[in-house]
Ligand SMILES: Nc1ncnc2c1ncn2[C@@H]1O[C@H](COP(=O)(O)OP(=O)(O)O)[C@@H](O)[C@H]1O
């Protein structure tokens with residue numbers, strides 16, 4: 001479903017250029033859940049953002065469901081419909097109600113009728129357990145509720161892949177569970193997911209593979225049981241010692 | 245002192261009242277000094293006045309009958325050449341003839357009065373509609389220019405910067421002259437069109453900067469969320485960024501519009517009869533210089549403060565989603 005070959009992303013701002021993603025190759029098959037962990041600044045977000053074209057990469061290849069993002073004939077907007085993304089800070093549209101947040105892109109991107117979009121939105125809000133907040137504005141919701149709306153908003157496009165960039169890092173501890181539950185259910189239903197997170201419990205229970213990133217490179221790629229009990233890389237070991 | 249005490253306000257209100265009173269007295273003394281005679285009674289007629297329409301006899305003849313009917317009287321004239329009797333209606337207190345009087349064709353019989361809009365009201369109206377139209381066009385220009393200013397295309401960006409710098413770096417009065425005497429002559433524009441055009445271009449440049457700042461103030465995450473859902477750049481702008489940006493820049497935009505109402509007084513230099521020009525014209529005939537200028541100032545003040553109130557109300561309504 002996701003195929004990445006020798007991906008390179010360089011930020012060349014002031015000072016010396018940063019190789020945020022440095023020659024990364026990996027694959028995620030259909031229905032697989034991959035968790036990406038690593039220290040802050042290791043390039044996890046940048047890698048994830050390259051997968052839906054939010055970040056233009058410098059070299060390499062990203063292929064989503066057979067479509068090459070680097071191809072000049074590829075319409076990135078059509079690829080993005082198939083790739084949902086959930087952000088650390090939710091990024092709900094504050095001037096739209098919860099319900100409108102979930103229907104808007106269905107209407108203008110998927111060109112669904114109002115009836116179709118409304119039914120889909122209601123079903124998804126029910127699924128993430130927040131239907132009663134539909135007429136509210138996002139500012140009236142708790143962080144956990146906002147993140148669940150953001151997940152529903154992404155799911156409304158019927159994506160084939162979901163990307164999560166630290167979806168629980170901005171939440172108060174008591175709200176982390178409700179968001180992880182929704183993600184776990186999604187994984188059980190067979191969604192292909194790439195998740196950047198520091199929730200080791202989630203990685204252990206839900207992920208098929210754990211990727212450990214440091215300094216723009218994937219240093220270790222292993223099933224969670226293996227990774228958490230016997231990490232090969234010294235840097236992965238050091239990282240795990242810090243977070244566990 | 246951490247303990248909060250009720251602070252005593254009334255002496256300060258008293259002081260404020262005293263200062264304002266002092267100003268008023270100063271004004272009064274100053275006008276006494278120059279022996280100015282206030283003629284406030286002359287002002288209202290420039291808002292509304294009663295025009296007299298003289299009713300003239302359409303034929304030569306004799307007044308045959310006068311039929312008073314309250315404020316109006318019906319006057320019948322028997323034509324000298326013996327045709328059908330003609331009747332006219334005039335206001336009783338303007339009646340100039342008695343029964344039996346001979347009248348020639350065109351002689352005044354009396355008059356009918358009706359209310360007419362005076363030059364001050366008319367000027368106020370011109371100021372309001374010119375400001376409104378040029379503000380609307382300016383908002384549109386500003387929106388387009390603001391978007392161009394942020395465009396990745398260097399040509400669009402350069403044009404926008406050029407236009408904004410050109411307008412912001414020259415006085416409005418000079419722009420009005422150039423627009424009227426140069427562009428207006430080349431394109432054969434009506435003076436009203438030239439005036440509105442100059443004001444719209446002027447306000448457009450300032451609006452563009454306000455809108456640019458508004459767009460830039462919207463968090464990047466909003467654009468990223470919209471784009472990640474598959475929205476195009478244009479859809480993201482119209483559905484996500486602009487609505488939030490416009491809401492945020494409503495106060496400075498309204499301030500710009502309020503300034504426009506005041507700045508519009510400059511179009512009086514190309515002989516557009518706005519509120520300021522009306523004021524100047526009235527003074528030449530009324531000799532009530534101080535009164536008229538004070539009235540004109542008050543009218544501007546009333547319009548701008550009404551707008552401020554409207555803005556206040558709008559902001560409260562828009563605050564719903566916060
Ligand atoms: N827009 C940007 N401009 C310049 N440097 C950036 C930008 N975004 C990220 N970086 C740099 O790229 C590196 C990787 O960042 P990021 O992908 O956000 O790491 P992570 O998500 O793992 O914390 C960091 O060194 C960061 O400073």
Ligand SMILES: [Mg+2]
Pocket residue numbers: 044045046166
């Ligand atoms: Mg990150």
